Amino acid sequence: MTYPPKLAAIIDLFEALSEEEKRENLIAYAEQSKKQEPKPGETFELEDVRKDEECTDTVGIFLQVDAERRVHFSVTLGPQVQTLTKAMTSILCRGLGGSTVEEVLELPADFVPKIVGGQLVRIRSQTVYYILTRMKSACTVWRNRERAGQS
């Protein structure tokens, strides 16, 4: 599987790191998650803000798709969201920005363990897949709307 170029570069970086270095870099990405929030005045074609029970705080996915069907994601995270989820937010916003809707929808999740590392891939760390799932869900809704508009 060929990943979108920006995401592939991030995967390559993480694959070369030790477990300890992975953790340090994940925290660095997590600390950048606020920068992924929508900027003042930005508009989006799709906004999906939800709060799930028990384990996570509110997560908002904001999707903009340009004329060439290339995506731009912004994400808002509540304060209780886990550090790994914050890290994946920054990684995915950067790594998938400029990809097409179809590239996002077809992206397999097998790259996540390459970034997170074996030590952190455990039952609870399934939350690292959460943002990707929500981004794909936003793309699915966008595409369904597009198809409905064409019919």
Next chain:
Amino acid sequence: MSETISEYAHPEVLVSTDWLAGHLDERGTRLVESNEDVLLYDTGHIPGAVHIDWRADLQDSLVRDYISPEGFAELCSRHGITPDMTVIFYGDKSNWWATYALWAFRLFGHEKVKILDGGRDKWIKEGRPHTKEKPKLERSNYPVPAKRHDDSIRAFYDDALAHMQARGTMIDVRSPGEFKGDVTHMPEYPQEGVLRGGHIPGAKSIPWKTAVNDDATFKSAAELQKIYVEGCALKPGDDIVAYCRIGERSSHTWFVLTYLLGYEKVRNYDGSWTEWGNRVRAPIERS
């Protein structure tokens, strides 16, 4: 912390953020952070705290079980913990995982345990110090515990089944949707492998989080009495089994019932719904 802390059955088991701030260098104590968020400790923790991870450190990596007494001795030795040391646990999610780690320490007979009331969230919200620097601790030589006390504070499937058949008090601490059988996992989270939804017949539904305030501190003794004693019609000396999905949320309720309300026979069924809901012919009720 509740202003009426002395009304808890064992008020000495809680320390406040104020107290801890003045006793960070207290001899004979070890501060342990235990979280759901696996990277949270690395982003900053209370000065002097060590990190114990609920899976990597406390659970056997192959068999679904806890570490051996030898593994526990090694874990404690690595963190410079000795048997006479008071271990103060704290963590995220209203001390959800801190109480789990405390329960695991009790499994190995470590009795001197406490909880930071309000946990990590309260400490951070109060603007108290935290650091990314990991403490450099001298290794200790924690003796291997003679046994793991599975018989007193832990229930296995057969114990839970016998308890249900004897109409013993069973508390299901999961969310209402899980109790009713509407869902088998949390929304938007991957299925964790439960084939049937519902609850153990006769179990009372008291979600674990009803025991804590918005600031993550425990509710007062009077409020807890109302929730658990009135809510479950508990009598003094009752034998109680608590369960959730994998035994972590129920360790929080185990802590409340044991230390704050003083029930002496409380067991955590850590196999919980991921075992019961998959077990062939295990009786299930939905409501």
